[in-house]
Amino acid sequence: MTRGTALLAIAGVVLVASAHVGSPDTYFEGAAGPYLVRVMIRDPGVVPGLAQVTVRLLAPYAVRRVLVLPVYWDPRTAAPPPPDVAERVPGDSTLYSAALWLMSSGSYSVQVTVEGQAGTGAVLVPVLAVATQRLALDPRLGAALLALGALLFVGALTLVSAAVKESGLEPGALPDRRRTLRSRIAVALAAVVLALGLVGGRAWWNTVDAAYRTGLYEPFHATATLRADGRGRVLRLAIDDTSWTNPRRQWTPLIPDHGHLMHLFLVRDSSLDAFAHLHPLPLDSATFEAALPPLPPGRYRLYADIVHESGFAQTLVTTADITLPAATWRPSDPDDAWIGDTEERGTGAVSKLADGSIMSWQRGAAPIVVNQDAPLCFVVTHPGGKPAALEPYMGMAGHAMLTRYDGAVFVHLHPAGTVSLAALETFALRQPGDTVRGLLGARLTALEKGSGERGAVPDGAGRAPVEHRMEPLLAPSSLSFPYAFPQPGRYRMWVQVKRGGRILTAVFDTDVQSAR
Amino acid sequence: MSLPLDARPGGRIPWHVAAVVLAATSAVIGVIWDISWHRSIGRDTFWTPAHLAIYLGGALAGAACGWHVLKTTFAGTAEQRAAGVSFWGFRGPLGAWVAIWGAIAMLASGPFDNWWHNAYGLDVKVLSPPHVILALGFTAIQLGALLLVLSLQNRAADAGRRTYGLLLAFGAGIVLQNLAIMGIEQIGFPNAAHNSLYYKVAGAAFPIVLLAVARASRLKWAATTAAAAYLAISMVMIWVLQLFPATPQLAPVFNPVTHMVAPPFPLLLVVPAAALDLLVQRLGPGRDWRLALLGGVTFLATFLVTQWFAAEFLLTPPARHFFFGVDQWDYSSQLGPWRYRFWRIQADPVTVRGMAVAASLAVASARLGLWWGNWMARVRR
Numbered sequence: 011m012t013r014g015t016a017l018l019a020i021a022g023v024v025l026v027a028s029a030h031v032g033s034p035d036t037y038f039e040g041a042a043g044p045y046l047v048r049v050m051i052r053d054p055g056v057v058p059g060l061a062q063v064t065v066r067l068l069a070p071y072a073v074r075r076v077l078v079l080p081v082y083w084d085p086r087t088a089a090p091p092p093p094d095v096a097e098r099v100p101g102d103s104t105l106y107s108a109a110l111w112l113m114s115s116g117s118y119s120v121q122v123t124v125e126g127q128a129g130t131g132a133v134l135v136p137v138l139a140v141a142t143q144r145l146a147l148d149p150r151l152g153a154a155l156l157a158l159g160a161l162l163f164v165g166a167l168t169l170v171s172a173a174v175k176e177s178g179l180e181p182g183a184l185p186d187r188r189r190t191l192r193s194r195i196a197v198a199l200a201a202v203v204l205a206l207g208l209v210g211g212r213a214w215w216n217t218v219d220a221a222y223r224t225g226l227y228e229p230f231h232a233t234a235t236l237r238a239d240g241r242g243r244v245l246r247l248a249i250d251d252t253s254w255t256n257p258r259r260q261w262t263p264l265i266p267d268h269g270h271l272m273h274l275f276l277v278r279d280s281s282l283d284a285f286a287h288l289h290p291l292p293l294d295s296a297t298f299e300a301a302l303p304p305l306p307p308g309r310y311r312l313y314a315d316i317v318h319e320s321g322f323a324q325t326l327v328t329t330a331d332i333t334l335p336a337a338t339w340r341p342s343d344p345d346d347a348w349i350g351d352t353e354e355r356g357t358g359a360v361s362k363l364a365d366g367s368i369m370s371w372q373r374g375a376a377p378i379v380v381n382q383d384a385p386l387c388f389v390v391t392h393p394g395g396k397p398a399a400l401e402p403y404m405g406m407a408g409h410a411m412l413t414r415y416d417g418a419v420f421v422h423l424h425p426a427g428t429v430s431l432a433a434l435e436t437f438a439l440r441q442p443g444d445t446v447r448g449l450l451g452a453r454l455t456a457l458e459k460g461s462g463e464r465g466a467v468p469d470g471a472g473r474a475p476v477e478h479r480m481e482p483l484l485a486p487s488s489l490s491f492p493y494a495f496p497q498p499g500r501y502r503m504w505v506q507v508k509r510g511g512r513i514l515t516a517v518f519d520t521d522v523q524s525a526r
Numbered sequence: 527m528s529l530p531l532d533a534r535p536g537g538r539i540p541w542h543v544a545a546v547v548l549a550a551t552s553a554v555i556g557v558i559w560d561i562s563w564h565r566s567i568g569r570d571t572f573w574t575p576a577h578l579a580i581y582l583g584g585a586l587a588g589a590a591c592g593w594h595v596l597k598t599t600f601a602g603t604a605e606q607r608a609a610g611v612s613f614w615g616f617r618g619p620l621g622a623w624v625a626i627w628g629a630i631a632m633l634a635s636g637p638f639d640n641w642w643h644n645a646y647g648l649d650v651k652v653l654s655p656p657h658v659i660l661a662l663g664f665t666a667i668q669l670g671a672l673l674l675v676l677s678l679q680n681r682a683a684d685a686g687r688r689t690y691g692l693l694l695a696f697g698a699g700i701v702l703q704n705l706a707i708m709g710i711e712q713i714g715f716p717n718a719a720h721n722s723l724y725y726k727v728a729g730a731a732f733p734i735v736l737l738a739v740a741r742a743s744r745l746k747w748a749a750t751t752a753a754a755a756y757l758a759i760s761m762v763m764i765w766v767l768q769l770f771p772a773t774p775q776l777a778p779v780f781n782p783v784t785h786m787v788a789p790p791f792p793l794l795l796v797v798p799a800a801a802l803d804l805l806v807q808r809l810g811p812g813r814d815w816r817l818a819l820l821g822g823v824t825f826l827a828t829f830l831v832t833q834w835f836a837a838e839f840l841l842t843p844p845a846r847h848f849f850f851g852v853d854q855w856d857y858s859s860q861l862g863p864w865r866y867r868f869w870r871i872q873a874d875p876v877t878v879r880g881m882a883v884a885a886s887l888a889v890a891s892a893r894l895g896l897w898w899g900n901w902m903a904r905v906r907r
Contacts (some may be wrong), residue, residue: 114858168613
C-alpha cells in the first residue's frame with residue numbers, strides 16, 4: 011500500500027471504540043535491555059491487517075539492527091515466525107520502522123529487539139488486533155472501477171454478439187439475417203444474465219459488508235447504578251453483556267492491572283469539572299462496587315478499564331446520573347481519588363495540587379498536532395519552586411487520563427504509554443502449558459499480592475521479573491507520558507501523582523490541531 | 527466462401543495461440559502456487575513468484591492477443607481479416623477477444639482486491655467478489671485459448687486435427703483444474719468426500735466441461751485426456767511444491783510447516799471422464815437429451831464410487847506419503863484428530879435425496895455441456 015492510499019485509508023475510516031476510546035494506536039516507552047525505546051504501533055483497524063510499527067531510540071545508541079515480531083497470546087501457538095528487521099528511517103538515525111501483519115483477532119504483543127554494542131535487549135509491547143473500522147470507497151477509485159466494470163460489461167455483450175453472429179461462419183462468409191437476429195436475442199439474454207450477476211454480486215458484497223459490520227469490535231456492555239446504604243453512596247457497575255455473562259463464554263478471565271481488576275473513571279458530562287478514579291471491588295466476575303466520593307450531582311460518563319488473561323484490554327463505556335445527595339465517603343480502595351473543584355485549581359500550564367504543591371506542564375510553545383508526539387511532561391514543585399518528591403502511585407510515577415470535551419476520545423496513560431501493564435505481564439509470564447484458563451491469571455495475582463507496591467520506585471525496591479517495572483522516573487519530581495493525540499479538538503487532562511500518602515490530581519486543558 | 531485447401535491450418539500452432547495456452551497454464555499454476563504460499567508462508571507482496579505467474583498469464587495473453595488483433599486489423603491480409611470477427615471496428619479471432627477481455631478483468635480486479643483487503647482485512651478465503659473477477663479474468667483467458675485452438679481444429683485439414691484436438695483437451699484440463707481450485711473449500715479435501723455437498727458441487731461443475739470437450743474435440747478420448755491433463759498438472763504441483771523449504775512468516779503459527787504445503791490430492795476425474803467418452807462414442811450426436819440424462823447419471827455414479835473409496839484411502843496412514851501429498855495443513859491450523867476424519871457427516875451425510883439433487887445437477891450440467899460442445903464444434907473464427 012502506498013503512502014497515498016494509506017492516508018486515504020485513514021481519512022475514510024469511521025472510528026469506533028477500541029481499548030481506550032477513539033484512540034486505537036499504541037504508544038509505549040520503556041527499556042529494551044540497555045536501550046530506552048519509544049514504540050508506536052498504528053492500528054490497522056482490520057483483521058488480518060498490517061500494523062505500522064515505529065521504534066525510536068531515546069538516545070543515540072550504537073545499534074546494529076532493530077527487530078520486531080508479533081506474538082499471539084494463545085499458548086498453543088508453536089514457535090513464532092522469524093522477526094522482521096525494522097528499516098532505519100532515512101534522515102533520522104534513531105528512528106526505525108516496519109509493517110507487521112496481525113492475522114487473528116485478539117491480543118498480541120509486538121516483541122521489539124534491539125541489537126547493538128551494549129548487547130541485545132528486548133521488550134514486549136501489548137497490542138490488540140480487532141476490527142474497528144470500515145474503509146469507505148474512495149470516489150476516484152470507485153469511478154475507475156465503475157468505468158472498468160462498464161467496459162467489461164459492454165465488452166462481454168460484444169463478445170456474445172460476435173460469438174453467435176460470426177464465429178461459426180467460414181472465414182469470409184457474411185452473417186445472414188437469421189444469424190443477426192439470433193445474435194441480438196443472445197445479446198439481450200446475456201445482458202439480463204450479466205445484470206442478474208451484477209445484482210447477485212452486489213447482494214454478496216452487501217452481505218459481506220453487513221457481516222463485517224456486525225463483527226466490528228465493541229467493548230462489553232455495562233450498566234451503572236447508584237444506591238445509598240448506611241455507609242454512604244455505592245456505585246455498582248455490572249457487565250451485562252451476554253458474551254461475558256454466558257457461562258460458556260469464550261473470553262479468558264479478568265486479571266488485575268496494577269493491583270486492581272477494574273479502573274473506573276467518572277467524568278462529569280459536558281463541563282468535565284468533576285473527575286474520579288476509582289477501583290471497584292468485584293462481587294462476582296460481572297459485578298463491581300465502589301463507594302462513591304462526594305462528586306457534585308449531574309450526568310457522568312463512566313469508563314471502566316479491564317484486562318483479560320489473554321492480555322486483551324477493554325474500556326467499557328456507560329453513563330450514570332448522580333442524583334443522591336453527597337454523603338460521607340469512606341473509600342472502598344485506598345487508591346481511589348477524586349476532584350470536584352477544577353476551576354479553582356486552574357487549567358492552564360500550571361495546576362495547583364491539593365497539598366499546596368504545583369504541577370507545571372512543560373508543553374513548550376509549539377502547537378500540539380494530531381498524530382505527532384505530544385510533549386506530555388510534567389514537573390511537581392513546592393510553592394517556592396523547589397522540586398517536590400513523588401511517591402509511586404499504583405506502582406508508577408503517575409497516571410494521566412485525557413478526554414476530548416465531546417467524549418469522542420478517552421485514554422488512560424502511564425509513563426509506559428497506552429499499554430496495559432497487566433497485558434505486558436501476561437506476555438512476559440506466559441508459558442506453553444498455560445492452556446487452562448485462569449492458570450496464568452492466578453500466577454499473576456499471586457505475584458501482585460506478593461510484591462505489593464513496587465515497580466517505579468526510584469531506589470529500585472521490589473524488583474520484579476518484568477522489565478517495565480524497572481522503568482526509571484526521569485527525576486523523582488517529574489513525569490512524562492508517551493502519546494500522540496488521535497483527533498483534533500479541545501481536550502481535558504487529569505494527571506495524578508502521590509505525595510505524602512495523598513493522591514493529588516492536576517487538571518490541564520489543551521487544544522489539538524489537525525495535521526496539515 | 528470457404529478457404530482454399532492450402533490455407534487450412536495443418537497442425538502448426540501460431541505463436542499467439544501458443545502464447546495464450548501458455549498464459550492460461552501460467553495463471554492456473556500461479557493460483558495453485560499462491561494458495562500453497564498462503565497456507566505455508568502467509569505473508570506476500572505483489573512480487574511473489576506465484577503472483578507473477580498469475581499476472582504473467584494476464585499480461586502474456588493480453589499482449590499477444592492485443593498485438594495479433596492490431597496486426598490483423600491494420601496490417602493483415604484479406605484472408606487473415608476474414609478469419610476474425612469484428613469488435614468495435616477491429617478484427618481478430620473470437621478467442622483473442624475473449625482473452626483480451628480476461629486480461630482487462632484481471633487488471634480491474636487488482637485495485638478492487640487491494641481495496642477489499644484494506645477494508646475488510648486480508649481474506650483467507652478463495653472466493654470473494656474481487657477474487658471472482660480475477661477468476662473470471664483467467665477463466666476468460668482459458669476459454670480464449672480453447673476458442674483459438676477450436677478455430678484452428680475446426681478449419682484444419684485432417685493432418686492437423688489430432689494436434690489441435692490434443693491441445694484442446696489440454697486446455698479443457700486447465701479449465702477442470704480451475705474449477706477444482708475454485709471449489710477447494712467444498713471438493714478440495716478428501717475429508718469432505720462423504721458429504722452430499724461434495725457430490726452436488728462436483729456434479730454441477732464437471733460434466734459441463736467433460737461433455738463439451740468430448741463433443742468439440744476431434745480426439746476419441748478427449749474428456750479422458752482433459753481429466754488426465756488436470757491430474758498431471760495437480761500431481762506435478764504436489765511433487766514440486768513439497769520440495770521447497772518454507773517458513774511461516776505470520777503469527778500466530780499453530781502448525782510450524784517446514785516446506786510448501788502441497789495442494790490437495792486431485793479428484794480422480796479420469797474415471798467418470800472415460801465413462802463419458804465411451805457414452806459419447808456410443809450415442810453420437812443427435813440424441814443429446816438422452817446423452818445428457820445418461821451422462822449426468824453416469825458421471826455421478828462413477829464419481830461417487832471412485833471418490834468415496836479414494837477419499838477413504840487418502841485418510842489412512844499409507845497415503846501420508848510424498849507421492850500423494852496428503853495430511854499437509856496450513857501453518858495457522860490447530861492440528862487435531864479432525865485431520866483423519868470425514869467432516870460434517872452428521873450435518874450433511876450422503877443420502878438418496880442428496881444424490882438425487884446431485885444427479886439432477888449433473889444432468890443439467892451435462893446438457894449445458896453438450897450445447898456448449900456443439901457450438902464449439904462449429905467455431906471457425
